[in-house]
Amino acid sequence: xxxxxxxxxxxxxxxxxxxxxxxxxxxxxxxxxxxxxxxxxxxxxxxxxxxxxxxxxxxxxxxxxxxxxxxxxxxxxxxxxxxxxxxxxxxxxxxxxxxxxxxxxxxxxxxxxxxxxxxxxxxxxxxxxxxxxxxxxxxxxxxxxxxxxxxxxxxxxxxxxxxxxxxxxxxxxxxxxxxxxxxxxxxxxxxxxxxxxxxxxxxxxxxxxxxxxxxxxxxxxxxxxxxxxxxxxxxxxxxxxxxxxxxxxxxxxxxxxxxxxxx
Numbered sequence: 001x002x003x004x005x006x007x008x009x010x011x012x013x014x015x016x017x018x019x020x021x022x023x024x025x026x027x028x029x030x031x032x033x034x035x036x037x038x039x040x041x042x043x044x045x046x047x048x049x050x051x052x053x054x055x056x057x058x059x060x061x062x063x064x065x066x067x068x069x070x071x072x073x074x075x076x077x078x079x080x081x082x083x084x085x086x087x088x089x090x091x092x093x094x095x096x097x098x099x100x101x102x103x104x105x106x107x108x109x110x111x112x113x114x115x116x117x118x119x120x121x122x123x124x125x126x127x128x129x130x131x132x133x134x135x136x137x138x139x140x141x142x143x144x145x146x147x148x149x150x151x152x153x154x155x156x157x158x159x160x161x162x163x164x165x166x167x168x169x170x171x172x173x174x175x176x177x178x179x180x181x182x183x184x185x186x187x188x189x190x191x192x193x194x195x196x197x198x199x200x201x202x203x204x205x206x207x208x209x210x211x212x213x214x215x216x217x218x219x220x221x222x223x224x225x226x227x228x229x230x231x232x233x234x235x236x237x238x239x240x241x242x243x244x245x246x247x248x249x250x251x252x253x254x255x256x257x258x259x260x261x262x263x
Contacts, residue, residue, distance in 0.1 A: 004031045006045055007056035010212050010234075012107075012163035013069035014056040015203050019159050020073055022200040024080050037223035038232040053222075073159065086156040095143050096150050099136060099157045103164070106132050110168050113175060117219045119251050126177060133179060137188040144187075148194045154201075162195040166204055173210045174217040174250045207245070211260075214246040218254055226254060231262040238262065 007014035021027050035045065041053055048057050048065040058072050059065045066072055077086050087093040109132055113125040144150045150157045171177035179185045179192075195201065215233045218226040223234050233246075243261030257263045 002029060002031055002061070004033060004059040005056055006033045006035055006048070006059070008035055008037055008234075010204060010208065011055060012167045015163040015166070015201075016069045016159055017056055017058070017072050017076070018203050019162065019198075019201050020076055020085060023085050023154070023159070024076070024083060026076075026080060036236060038235050039223075070160075077156075085159060087151065092151070093156070095145075096155065096157045098143055099139050099150065100160055102132065102136060102139075103160050106136070106161070107164055110164065110171060111216070111221070113177070114170050114213070114216050115219050115221060117251075122175065126175070129171075129177070130180070133188050134184050137185055140187040140191055144191075148190055150191070154195070154198045158191075158195050158198065158201075161192075162198060162201045165192050165195055166201075166206075167209060167213070169206045169209045170213045170217065173248060208240055211240045211243050211246060214255070214260065217246075217250040228254070229257055231257045231260075233260060233262070235262065 005014075005017065007017070009015075018027070021030060035041070035055060037055075041049075045057070046052075048059060049055075049067055052067070054067045056069060056072065057065050057067045058075070066075055077084075087096055109125075109129045113122075113129055116122065116125055140150065146152050149155060168177070179189050212233050215221070215224070215226055215229075220226040220232075223232050225232055233240075238261060244259075246260060247255050
């Protein structure tokens with residue numbers, strides 16, 4: 001059975017699914033259809049998503065297409081139970097779910113921070129994001145049996161968080177964000193580093209994220225164009241690898257299409 005996945009390769013929610021498929025040895029069992037988010041969604045895709053623009057979407061032969069990354073992950077884990085990625089023991093799965101329950105707030109916080117255009121709000125947004133890291137650190141210290149990962153290996157909570165850690169390279173680049181030293185961040189810092197180094201999670205690079213997400217740093221997300229620009233940084237061509245790195249100062253004079261290597 002070959003499933004078809006409609007996705008944006010640089011999207012963290014798509015990468016979650018790609019990581020899980022890789023861990024299960026199923027990457028070759030999926031037909032990947034890359035969607036250009038700088039253009040209106042094609043009609044066939046809108047039919048699959050019931051009129052929404054949500055991605056990724058998994059089209060399983062003979063069944064209703066499924067969207068929303070967390071739902072897709074659960075479906076794949078159930079359809080292909082071996083090797084197990086989520087803990088099979090109910091209590092252990094409940095423990096790793098304590099961390100997973102924070103993923104939505106963590107996702108929103110990082111994107112709000114990078115898209116913020118008011119420098120006077122930067123400190124407050126940074127502290128809010130750091131607070132989430134401290135809360136994650138507490139969960140890891142108090143509930144995680146593992147020394148590095150939550151348990152003894154890269155598992156369910158790691159699949160869900162690793163793509164966000166990678167996207168937040170844009171916070172390092174555009175906001176100068178980093179975890180401060182201290183015990184209140186030491187455990188989550190160790191966990192994050194191990195997640196970023198996981199061989200099954202190398203679908204994207206720092207350079208790729210920073211170049212493609214420059215428009216987010218200007219407050220324009222999901223393929224929208226910043227004022228005065230005609231080409232999105234999410235455009236397929238010219239390929240991101242041939243473009244220069246964007247300016248770090250998101251609050252300064254925005255780069256032009258030409259300066260970004262887009263024309």
